[in-house]
Amino acid sequence: MDHKAQASPLTNTSNNEINQSRRNLLVGSAGAMAAVSLLGFTPIAKAAEAKTLPEYTRWKEASALIVHSANTMETERGAIGSGVVTPSDRLFVRNNLSAPSEEITSDPDAWEVNIEGVQNPRTLTVAELKRLGAETVASVLQCSGNGRAFFPHGASGTQWGVGAAGCAVWTGVPLKDVVSELGGMADGMKYITGTGGEKIPDGLEPKSVMVERSVPVSALETALLAWELNDEAIPLAHGGPLRLVIPGFYGVNNVKYIKNLAFTESQTDAKIQVSGYRVRDVGVSGSPDQPSMWEMNVKSWVTAPLENASTGRAMIYGVAFGGVKALEKVEVSTDGGSNWKQARFLGPDLGPYAWRPFVLAADLNAGEYRIVSRATDVDGDAQPEGRTDNERGYGHNGWKDHGVTVQVM
């Protein structure tokens, strides 16, 4: 099936409604962005009502976000754009516990983090960390459950579509510089264990709700203790004053408001590690012998057009990333996966942990099109067609479910 139109892209002089809508959506978003998206979203993941943002995220662009709850907001697919960096005011939010008081960001340099499992353990302020080193890394931040809405078994948890992800630029001190300053790691340590500074709700067993995650100590090579997001002090909603950043790892491992960082022999016994964020078959309970949501897998999705387009030339945009690996290529199909064409990466390459926007020009006649994208990383791993059904709906990177159906008129 070949939907190519014969016309030059200029033959059809009507506007490209999709692009127009997307641009309108974004117009003036640096200031007052009142317009509501005309694009909508894959209905399955569309949050019903409220655009009212909770106080700690009030500075964000309401029209760019789907508010699932006070602790969960995803970026509208049509607001993801084709940029190499996701503007902070459009970046998704997911907090496992309520955020601490805004007061903790009033004097970021005074925030303290305790470092353990090193030769000379001690507490350091952010001001002190800033003297130890600095690095800037672009990395995709993505919730483990991004794409959960596409699982047919009704996986519990926030029904994320594609927008629980963004590409962020983090600045902080390389964790290995901190370790070096403190005499090196203690012997026999196998994990980096970070603890968040959220208040534990009264009456709950701390271990049952605390945000404390362990990742393999090999992540020391790239981990940062970060104080800036997109060249600004990290806002409270994104974990400021200080966040552990593990490039290429799922969001939950990037512990917000980090107050304790330990090199440990074992993984933490907090519930979020022991049974949470574990991939297992539908109906099975979480346990430590199951894979933990650490490194992200290769993934991509289309961001425009979404629902409608004019006949003639359409520019198909999307974003793609390889987790801890750089990308080799992205292919796009306008016929649901029967025929593929290689898309072109758009803009500068911000490194292996960043996403790459992509674009493909396609000439489309009137009709319905199923547009899908498929990324392949440098090791040759490509997105699968289907999904791996799992109890909590984690790690979905199947290209079929992530496509869009577009009416060309």
Added chain:
Amino acid sequence: MDHKAQASPLTNTSNNEINQSRRNLLVGSAGAMAAVSLLGFTPIAKAAEAKTLPEYTRWKEASALIVHSANTMETERGAIGSGVVTPSDRLFVRNNLSAPSEEITSDPDAWEVNIEGVQNPRTLTVAELKRLGAETVASVLQCSGNGRAFFPHGASGTQWGVGAAGCAVWTGVPLKDVVSELGGMADGMKYITGTGGEKIPDGLEPKSVMVERSVPVSALETALLAWELNDEAIPLAHGGPLRLVIPGFYGVNNVKYIKNLAFTESQTDAKIQVSGYRVRDVGVSGSPDQPSMWEMNVKSWVTAPLENASTGRAMIYGVAFGGVKALEKVEVSTDGGSNWKQARFLGPDLGPYAWRPFVLAADLNAGEYRIVSRATDVDGDAQPEGRTDNERGYGHNGWKDHGVTVQVM
């Protein structure tokens, strides 16, 4: 003279006031940023009073900007940060004429640009341009007179310090794709001439004030007709709905609200080209035989610390760029240029037209330090020590004047 302290960076436990101030300045700038910078600025370039932003720039961060006039606002040195991209709300503004009505950005895709000097001249809407191609380029935007405040002869014009510059990400259609669509360039054309859509004030001879600039046609290789800045529709203040972007060229060549783009045999006879933006000796009038402000030269400056720092380890930050050429290195001196150390580039490389933030750790005892930076491009061209005095104070890239004097206590 060696100011190295013997102490570990952690020995001195007092805060690093400079970093703290800078971070405080930026805290929450995505939302309400009320704090006024404690950093100040090199006094020579400090605008006296008003922080009131003109209406078309009201969405910007007032505390990050020095307002010289309704058409000229520069970024505070302390707000430049160490990011690979300058957030739009901190980016400087310089309009040669008052901006058009905000209405022109209400439907960006309807904006029309007339293309001449091609085989098949015609008018294209932004919607049509969006079907012809897309590219994303990071490029430094800098006013020709950035650094004018450092000239001792009192060059007329806005007294820019270092902040009439930023690194912006532009998305648009490669101009060569437009030319190709229109049958190629007409024969014998030597310049790309762009005309801005500003209203000519009543009673003035249009050629005497209009923004119409010519650049060598070789710029066709990299030029864009851009509709996005930092992944949002270009705001009015920065030339939206459509701006001509000539990567690596001074700001004036990046024509805002572009309404006519012509390939021409000669340079335009508009005053801004004939006698404006010409480099000549002090006291000499502008004329076409003098160099025009086209490609930018290699340049850098320190962004932190600025006035004060604590004894011990200081992280010296700055930005550097090579105009149309990539950088080879940046060196930093804390003794006014007697001794130099190579700084480290910070963060991903966004390509040859982008700037590179840099950082150098220096251990400083109490005392006064003159901190300067010197960039060298891939062809081995380095910033000079001094300045080339010229009537209008253009193109200043001497490292000596751009340094900062810091009291370490």
